[in-house]
Amino acid sequence: MLKPHEREKLINAVVYFASNTEHCGKIKLIKLLYLLDFEHFRQTGRSVTGLDYSAWKLGPVPAAFFQEWEQWQPDFSEAIEIQPERVFDYDLLKVVPKAAFDDSHFTPRELRIMHQLAERFRGERSQPLINFTHDELGPWSKIWDSGRGFNHRIPYMLAIPDSDPHAQVVREFANEQAAIRTALGTSR
Template sequence: MLRNKIHFDFRKENAIQAVMWFLSRHGYRLDQMKALKLMYLADKAHLAKYGRPIAGGSYYAMRYGPVCSELYDLFKDPSGIPFHLEDNFLKADECEYEEDCLSESDKEILSEINEKFGSKDPFSLSSYTHELPEYKNIWDENRKEGRKKIDYESIINDEEMKEIIVDDQSAWDF
């Protein structure tokens, strides 16, 4: 079995524009936890279908579910980005996201995730992500703090897709 071979760097601009995409569909105000869960689900779905996440980065199991560490850090220090955190809500001026930064497949998956999960409250999304195997298999429910790394290999359910990604990434190793 493949272990720790799959890695995707955090694509900051993609992450920012994907969050802006969600914000533009939620009145430019979105609960931080909900945004983190929607982005995780979007990355997971894009990875499964297209072999890469939208934002990428390092994923961790935390108390309220899976989180992209770099995105979470961005939310905590949003200097130089088009949204800000206020009382646990991401807020932005009513400006459009930069559509050219997102691929057609990115927008397709963001739409699908928003359609399926966009109306759910943050704690329902948290509960949903607690049932995902990649989270459930490593998180101890009695744990209240901290985090545990979620490997990309555990996020991808399709063995053939794992092989394709590993082969693709191996081609770039020198």
């Protein structure tokens, strides 16, 4: 049976980003998860965390994760906590890991992408990530469409540009994975 371990990967991706970046609050974390999922999908035809992202004014948002932020499930509560952080004259919240990062369910590619994202955005605050995820040619902007696509799901397929020489193969693989999940009753 197909067992993707998406929940474990989500929790551990959060722990990883909180451990390996500075100023990791809600917005930065959501942007890093989006970049992880969409970059991995672009390369392989499947996301890492299994989150679905919606187009909101402030960018792509995994609505289920966003809602859970207000009341963590026990597995998240055991892995992270939210603490206040004073930055300049602002009181912000940051994610602090309570558990060690567990890489046991990640592929080498997933780990490499997480590492690259953490390195690239380590000391950045949220704004550079917002600029990056709001790219006019990116998946969010294609759905957002000046607000007409508010709260619409952002299809992962938009991560694969037509100019990519492997686009057709990745799309076929993604469709096969979706068919398998549907047949097993595990589709989202």
